Amino acid sequence: VPGYDQVVTVANFRNVIYDIRSSGEENSPHKRFLAALYEQIFRQWQALSRDAETGRALFSALLRALQEKHIMLYFTDQRLNRLAELLGWSGAQAPARTHDYFMAVETNLGNKSNRSVARRTTLDVRIQPDGTFVNRATLTYDYPAAVAQNDPAVNPRFHGPLDYRSLLQVFLPAGSVLLDTVNFPIEPTTVLEENHTRLVTRFGIPYDTSNRFQLDYSSPLRVETFGDFSRYRLLLQKQPGTQGEAVDLQVSLPPGAQIVSASPRPVATYELDRPILEFRLRLNTDQWVEIIYR
Numbered sequence: 001v002p003g004y005d006q007v008v009t010v011a012n013f014r015n016v017i018y019d020i021r022s023s024g025e026e027n028s029p030h031k032r033f034l035a036a037l038y039e040q041i042f043r044q045w046q047a048l049s050r051d052a053e054t055g056r057a058l059f060s061a062l063l064r065a066l067q068e069k070h071i072m073l074y075f076t077d078q079r080l081n082r083l084a085e086l087l088g089w090s091g092a093q094a095p096a097r098t099h100d101y102f103m104a105v106e107t108n109l110g111n112k113s114n115r116s117v118a119r120r121t122t123l124d125v126r127i128q129p130d131g132t133f134v135n136r137a138t139l140t141y142d143y144p145a146a147v148a149q150n151d152p153a154v155n156p157r158f159h160g161p162l163d164y165r166s167l168l169q170v171f172l173p174a175g176s177v178l179l180d181t182v183n184f185p186i187e188p189t190t191v192l193e194e195n196h197t198r199l200v201t202r203f204g205i206p207y208d209t210s211n212r213f214q215l216d217y218s219s220p221l222r223v224e225t226f227g228d229f230s231r232y233r234l235l236l237q238k239q240p241g242t243q244g245e246a247v248d249l250q251v252s253l254p255p256g257a258q259i260v261s262a263s264p265r266p267v268a269t270y271e272l273d274r275p276i277l278e279f280r281l282r283l284n285t286d287q288w289v290e291i292i293y294r
Contacts, residue, residue: 014153017030017033017034018112067285073089088286095174099173100219102235104168104169105171107167108166111163113154116154118141121248122249131225134216134219135217136215137214162207168200168202170198171237173221176218197217230293230294238284246280246281246282249279260292266278
């Protein structure tokens with residue numbers, strides 16, 4: 001990086017940034033360093049992309065970063081913004097007025113330990129005979145010392161207390177109603193919006209512990225019907241900039257329903273008092289789930 005006695009690689013990037021951040025100087029020296037680093041990256045990209053093979057590798061990496069929301073685009077030209085939204089490269093949330101929807105968004109409060117906190121979402125969907133659905137979302141957090149002790153961001157001397165504290169916002173279909181909660185220290189506040197219902201709360205995960213929180217809610221939406229066929233659709237949206245989060249999804253169809261098709265392919269289907277489909281997903285990108293039954 002020009003002007004700095006630093007060589008940055010994939011392996012040492014986070015350590016270099018947090019070492020600079022912990023220097024205690026004013027005016028955010030790590031942000032000035034990042035600005036210089038990105039200028040150098042762009043210069044090297046322009047030079048390296050002249051080679052066809054290297055250029056293809058660079059553009060492939062950029063495309064993946066756009067698809068996985070590690071890079072987002074915004075333009076002063078609104079026509080280009082509409083194009084970016086159509087491609088899913090703007091980071092915008094999709095409205096949830098005609099289909100089931102789930103998105104959990106977090107903001108850390110006090111430290112930068114997100115990378116050492118693993119979150120897993122379990123979503124249980126129970127479709128009623130009238131086509132409405134009642135859902136249960138369980139958010140499981142694991143904050144192990146074995147991972148955090150190797151994370152340069154987890155350092156109470158420079159980067160805030162060890163315990164993880166978060167502002168959580170859960171976005172659901174518009175008009176959803178919160179029925180019950182389990183284990184939240186602060187009862188979520190419901191915010192009704194045109195395109196979503198938003199549940200907002202705060203919580204903490206002590207260092208080297210795990211915890212689980214649960215939300216039960218109903219939706220006024222109904223599955224789409226086409227003659228004898230019904231279609232359930234769910235959009236799981238990823239928070240931009242996060243690693244791929246694991247999602248376990250279970251969908252229970254009404255009693256007597258027959259599965260016609262499901263996308264993606266479920267890992268298991270079985271029947272108790274009603275047909276049940278199970279999915280194992282990872283949110284590297286936004287995920288659509290569609291089930292057609294009769």
